[in-house]
Amino acid sequence: MDSQQLNTNLSTSSAAKQISDAGGWLLVLGIILIGANLRAPLTSVGPLVGEIRDSLGISNTAAGTITTLPLLAFALLSPFAPRLARRFGMSSVLMFSLVLLTIGIVLRSMSGTTTLFIGTALLGLAIAVCNVLIPSLVKQQFPDKMGIMTGVYSVSMNLCGAIASGVSVPLADKLGLGWNEALGCWGILALISIVFWIPQMRNRNQEVTATSSEKMKVNLWRSPLAWQVTMFMGLQSTIFYTVVAWFPEILGARGMSSNLGGWMLSLAQFAILPVTFIVPIWAARMNSQRLLVIMTAIFFWIGIGGLFLGGSSLVPLWAILIGIGVGFAFSLAMMFFGLRTQTTHEAAELSGMAQSVGYLLAAVGPTLFGSLHDATHSWNVPLILLLAASVLLLLFGLGAARNRFVGTK
Numbered sequence: 001m002d003s004q005q006l007n008t009n010l011s012t013s014s015a016a017k018q019i020s021d022a023g024g025w026l027l028v029l030g031i032i033l034i035g036a037n038l039r040a041p042l043t044s045v046g047p048l049v050g051e052i053r054d055s056l057g058i059s060n061t062a063a064g065t066i067t068t069l070p071l072l073a074f075a076l077l078s079p080f081a082p083r084l085a086r087r088f089g090m091s092s093v094l095m096f097s098l099v100l101l102t103i104g105i106v107l108r109s110m111s112g113t114t115t116l117f118i119g120t121a122l123l124g125l126a127i128a129v130c131n132v133l134i135p136s137l138v139k140q141q142f143p144d145k146m147g148i149m150t151g152v153y154s155v156s157m158n159l160c161g162a163i164a165s166g167v168s169v170p171l172a173d174k175l176g177l178g179w180n181e182a183l184g185c186w187g188i189l190a191l192i193s194i195v196f197w198i199p200q201m202r203n204r205n206q207e208v209t210a211t212s213s214e215k216m217k218v219n220l221w222r223s224p225l226a227w228q229v230t231m232f233m234g235l236q237s238t239i240f241y242t243v244v245a246w247f248p249e250i251l252g253a254r255g256m257s258s259n260l261g262g263w264m265l266s267l268a269q270f271a272i273l274p275v276t277f278i279v280p281i282w283a284a285r286m287n288s289q290r291l292l293v294i295m296t297a298i299f300f301w302i303g304i305g306g307l308f309l310g311g312s313s314l315v316p317l318w319a320i321l322i323g324i325g326v327g328f329a330f331s332l333a334m335m336f337f338g339l340r341t342q343t344t345h346e347a348a349e350l351s352g353m354a355q356s357v358g359y360l361l362a363a364v365g366p367t368l369f370g371s372l373h374d375a376t377h378s379w380n381v382p383l384i385l386l387l388a389a390s391v392l393l394l395l396f397g398l399g400a401a402r403n404r405f406v407g408t409k
Helices: 003-016 022-036 046-056 060-088 090-108 113-141 146-174 178-184 186-212 224-253 258-284 290-309 315-339 344-376 380-400
Strands: none
Touching: 022 113, 022 146, 022 186, 046 060, 046 113, 046 146, 046 178, 060 090, 060 113, 060 344, 090 113, 090 178, 090 186, 113 146, 113 315, 113 344, 146 178, 146 258, 146 315, 178 186, 224 258, 224 315, 224 344, 224 380, 258 290, 258 315, 290 315, 290 380, 315 344, 315 380, 344 380
């Protein structure tokens, strides 16, 4: 038996009793708390962008950078996260990322333009590492429970993200905290996560030895399957961030008030929650996930198509369907990292590759969408672009959903 197989067997044996003791439950809680930090520091900014702009006297372009800078940080650092994990161990790298996240949140909330952008960049880098490594950690520690654990941390991530976007303005205005303290509140969640992650540092030495013994057998950048997973990840990220950025504006053009448009966006985000728990469990039980990919495309086509046709009476239905589509797409993307790879290291490398390219597309998507609106003075062409992205999502998803591993023919 070679060292890689031994490590795999040890990991599987450990995972079999993972949730049967206190240490196992601490690990589950730690993963849930890390998941809670992956969107809340980002989604809390959108509702406060206007207040931040007016307070600091910055331009609309600079204000827009606050939301795109983390996505660029995701694209920049994601490919390097697996190498850091191999060198220092996943537990240590995740701990450092939580510390960096806390520092970034504090700097961002210090009411200065320079600290705003530095803090935003730092928290973006920290979240990028966690985004890449959590799917790999789930594969390593819970190989027989990947669906359940992916669902659990996905719900935590999306629930806190939805709550953050809803409470930012009340915290800033109703409680009189101002935009900086309202954003700084999320540093408390990061600190709590650090406390609950400390027990995982006890196994960091064994973890470094185990992960460093794994060798990559395939160049993922030359793997068609890896590129199919990557493009699926990129297209679903593009659709999600474009919807988050422009959904209320589209509804405003259809005659809906900005307040009600914001609630429709919240409705779409809350529709994501049950889906991100159910779909990973469903996907883990299937040899091929092609049916789920087809369902994802159908939800997007009906929801986006409804917006294209106009009218406001069925907007809640379109919002829910788009939210369900996003939930399906995100869950499948996270599951593909583990389902299409054979080792923890391969999962981390595929996650890094897919999220690097994916978030680069996500950073470009909302800008392109807005530019098309400016050029055409209509939302029809941008919405057709989203429908086309959904078609591509289907095509790449059907390839990514095949029952095979990267590096195999």
